[in-house]
Amino acid sequence: MTKFDWTSEVPLAAETTFLWHAQPGALTRLSPHWAQExxxxxxxxxxxxxxxxxxxxxxxxYGLVRRPFSSVHSEGPSRFSFVDELKKGPLSQWKHTHEFSSVAGGTKIDDHIEFSMAPAGFDSIDRSLIHNLEATFxxxxxxxxxxxxxxxxxxxxxxxxxxxxRILIAGASGLIGQQVAALFSTAGHFVRLLVRRTPKLPYEVHWNPDLGIINARDLAWAxxxxxxxxxxxxxxxTKKAKEEIRSSRINSTSLLAETMCGLPEAKRPEVFVCASAVGIYGSExxxxxxESAPAGDGFLAEVCQEWEDAAARVEDAGIRRVSIRTGVVLTSLGGFLKLQAPLFLAGAGGRLxxxxQGLAWVSLDxxxxxxxHAVLTDYxxxxxxxxxxxxxxQVEFAEALAAHLHRPARVPTPGFVTELVLGRDxxxxxxxxxxxxxxxxLEETGYQFAHPTLTACLEEELGGGA
Structure with missing residues (x-):
């Protein structure tokens, strides 16, 4: 049995620190993306x-090769503690005890892990895992x-x-939505999720925007x-894909907006924050x-404009509306970075x-x-x-990614290759x-970036690797 211990301190009271860990979404927020999904x-x-x-x-x-792992909770040895034990995974044993105790200025967090490999006797693997645990913690x-x-x-x-x-979220199963829901719930807000399937958890409620089905009481709650x-x-x-892209956004947004507008004034939500994209500015x-720039040309620009117009209908009912024009989200959990990183690791990466071309990127966090910020900042x-x-x-992105992965960036992807994959448009x-x-x-309203530079983002999303 191999043992690993880690101690850290945070500037919160022990009870608050334990309570934060006990909120839905805490594991999602705590987990480095390169280490756990x-x-x-x-x-x-x-x-x-x-x-x-x-x-x-x-x-x-670098978070690009992942194995299933599940753990079951049990009570810890003290009031502010809990234990995770292996249920299924690539180890033969795993027991993680978390303890929180008061110290001057905050809380001391003690993480004690006991684990063993299967089969035993691979000391080099144990050392590698301990090094990985140190980086993870x-x-x-x-x-x-x-x-x-x-x-x-x-x-x-x-x-x-x-x-x-009270926060009602549609689309919380996606990469961004999962993090948004976790941020709100760990902060102590009350979160409910709109789901298309049959609800499985107490905080889930059903809707089906394709069929125009939604319970107005769920919106009145929020x-x-x-x-x-x-x-x-x-x-x-393709023609079919374009219609699905458009309808999945416009129909669902219109259903939410129209239902909110139909509520009695006293029952209406205070704010509606809806997704959009930087594609609204066009591709050139x-x-x-x-944000003051006009909409550009192209299919995505047209969809985004119609999307934002559908969301803006709530303004007629006195509801504050925000449309988040998202850039290319960089995370090892999915999307552009997850597709590009393996190519660079194989020595086949380079500019597109x-x-x-300018790359309007943003970290997942x-x-x-x-x-x-948009929900809680009234102005x-x-x-x-x-x-x-x-x-x-794009070339600066390629060079930064290559440098982080300690690989060259010498194999550009010609435009005709991307056309073969995505089509001309x-x-x-x-x-x-x-x-x-x-x-x-964002900057005018006081937002402070977690990852203002590409280097900081890559360090957060990919870690240090080997």
């Missing part, structure tokens, strides 16, 4: 017998401090002991409605643009097209925080660009799009 958190959180499911990354893989500590600082700025009810807001739904645009722009940029309204302030070109508006976008409104 959360499949399903335990419910109720930390209750004995509840099971958490995840995919844990192999050491040295250092990253976990950084993430928790980062979230504590953000929640303090947002006057989180968990810390102020004030009553939280102080804020957040909508992140929509079919993925990472596909060939001569100069950097902020000419490399001169920052786009999730942008939604929380944020209208379009908001969720992009990092560090504008880069898809390649032009996605992979080869030239987008230079500024986060003017």
């Amino acid at each position: 959360i499949v399903a958190e335990s419910y109720p959180p930390l209750s004995p017998g509840s099971v958490a499911k995840m995919k844990t990354s192999l050491p040295g893989s 250092e990253a976990r500590h950084h993430r928790m401090l980062m979230d504590i600082e953000f929640l303090e700025r947002m006057n989180a009810p968990l810390m102020t002991r004030q009553k939280g807001k 102080d804020a409605v957040v909508h992140l739904g929509g079919k993925s645009i990472a596909t060939r722009f 940029a001569e100069v950097p643009v902020d 097209g000419s490399g001169e 920052d786009v999730a925080r942008a939604y929380v 944020v309204r209208g379009p908001v660009n969720a992009v990092a302030p560090d504008m880069v070109s 898809g390649a032009k508006e996605l992979a080869l799009a030239d987008q230079k976008v500024l986060p003017e409104k």
Whole structure:
């Protein structure tokens, strides 16, 4: 049996620190993306017998090779403690005891892990795993401090002991939605999720925007409605795909907006925050643009404009509306970075097209925080660009990614290759799009970026690797 111990401190009282860990979404927020992908958190959180499911990354893989891992909770040895034990995974044994105790200025967190490999006797594997655990817990500590600082700025009810807001979220199963829901719930707000399937958990409620089905009482319950739904645009722009992309956004947004407008004035939510995208500016940029720029040309620009118009209908009913124009979200959990990183690791990475195109990127943490900022900041309204302030070109992105992975960036992907994959229109508006976008409104309204530079984002999302 191999033992691993880690001690850290956070500037919160022990009871508050334990309570934060006991909120839905805590495991999602705490887990470094390169180390763990959360499949399903335990419910109720930390209750004995509840099971958490995840995919844990192999050491040295930068989060690109993951194995299923599940653990079951049990009571800990003291009041503020709990235990995770292996239920299923690539080890023969795993027991993780978490203990929280008061110290001057906050809480000391003691993590004690006992594990064994199968088969035994592979000392080099044990050393590799311990090195990976050290990196993981250092990253976990950084993430928790980062979230504590953000929640303090947002006057989180968990810390102020004030009553939280009621947040209704559509699209919470996606990469961004999962993080948004976790940020709100760990802050102490009351979160409900709109789901298309049959609800399985007490905080889930059913809707079916394709059939126009929604319960108006669910919207009347909410102080804020957040909508992140929509079919993925990472596909060939066939006639059928275009219609699905458009209808999945417009129909669902219109249903939410019209239902909110139909409520009695006293029952209406205070704010509606709806997804949009920087694609609204078109695929060709001569100069950097902020939220005051007009819509551009192309299919995505037209969809985004119609999408935002559908969301803006709530303004006629006195509901504050925010449209989050998201850039390319960089995370090892999915999307652009997850597709590009393996190519670079194989020595086959490089710029896309000419490399001169602007890449309007944002970290997963920052786009999730942008939604929380928009809901809780009363003077944020209208379009908001969720992009990092560090504008880069495709060639600069390729060079930064290659440097982080210690690989060359010598194999450019010609434009015709992306056309073969995405079609002519898809390649032009996605992979080869030239987008230079500024986060003017986020900065004006006091938002502080977690990852303002590409280097910081890659370190957060990919870790140090081997």
